[in-house]
Amino acid sequence: MNITRTLTSRGWQIKKSIGDGHCLFYSVCSSWPSQLPNRKCVELEQLKSEIFIETVNNYDQYLPFLQSGKNSLATGLRSYLINHHYNHNFGDLVPNIITNALHLNLCILNEKQNKTFEEITVSPWNGNADTYLTIHRKFNHFNGIVTSRPPVHIQKKQYSPEFLKSLRDRKQHLQRKCRKILFRLHIWKPQ
Secondary structure, eight states: OBHHHHHHHTTEEEEOOOOSSOHHHHHHHHHHHHHOTTSOOOOHHHHHHHHHHHHHHTHHHHGGGSSSTHHHHHHHHHHHHTSOOOOHHHHTTHHHHHHHHHTSEEEEEEEOTTSBEEEEEEOOTTOOOOOEEEEEEETTEEEEEEEOOOOOOOOOOOOOHHHHHHHHHHHHHHHHHHHHHHHHTTSOOOO
16 A cells, blocks of 8 residues: 555645654654544653653553563663663553553554555553554654645635725724824824
8 A cells, every 4th residue: 555645545644753762752742633633732741751650650561571671661761751762672662651651542654665554553551542643654763644734725705896885984984083082182183
């Protein structure tokens, strides 16, 4: 399947994310408003805080996926959140942590070199999420997916000469009225 055609058919487009090690966070934050308009938007610092809280509160769920145990989890968390280092051992867990922290399914459109893609869905471990958020991944970089808006065509409205004359008359009337008030207040004098 071609990713460009798929995005277009769904009314979506890719929104580029900054490549500073937090592109996954940026993609979630930028995709949120257009895909989940009925849920309160998540900001970057709030998302990082949610990741931290989820990891600390449920570290025993994430430990089996890391080779070195607690030290690796703490080091990976600090390195990822504070230093923006995408550590593959910890970084690969982050989509799972996001789904658990935000109670949603994360759908990743993983683009391959030939413009085809695979759709990977990461669900919370408790399985109780009915909301989906879709993001884009190409190589090791994540981007947001937002709704594409069709170009707006402004149509110039045609008014009848009678209507335009009535507007001019009203404008002149208001100008006269304003001048009288300003004159009474000693702010304006006729020239």
